[in-house]
Amino acid sequence: xxxxxxxxxxxxxxxxxxxxxxxxxxxxxxxxxxxxxxxxxxxxxxxxxxxxxxxxxxxxxxxxxxxx
Numbered sequence: 001x002x003x004x005x006x007x008x009x010x011x012x013x014x015x016x017x018x019x020x021x022x023x024x025x026x027x028x029x030x031x032x033x034x035x036x037x038x039x040x041x042x043x044x045x046x047x048x049x050x051x052x053x054x055x056x057x058x059x060x061x062x063x064x065x066x067x068x
Contacts, residue, residue: 010065017060019043021061021067024051029067031055 006024020059023029033055035041041063043055055065 008067012062012064012068015060015062017056017057019057019065020052021055021065022052023067026050026068030051032048032066032068034063034066 006025006027007027008021008025010019010021010023012019026051031043031045031053033041033043041057041061043057044054046054048054053067
């Protein structure tokens with residue numbers, strides 16, 4: 001039996017300084033964030049539950065969050 005770890009890609013198309021991510025992974029995933037230019041950025045991740053988190057930034061922008 002080989003277990004595969006669930007992951008999720010969140011696309012934030014509209015610029016915002018707080019992103020709400022509903023991922024349904026049933027865990028507290030690690031988060032990697034990139035802006036629209038694919039540059040990695042840091043944000044304050046708050047795990048609301050095992051299926052939702054929020055990410056806060058000092059400025060609004062669009063991009064992607066990769067959850068693993």
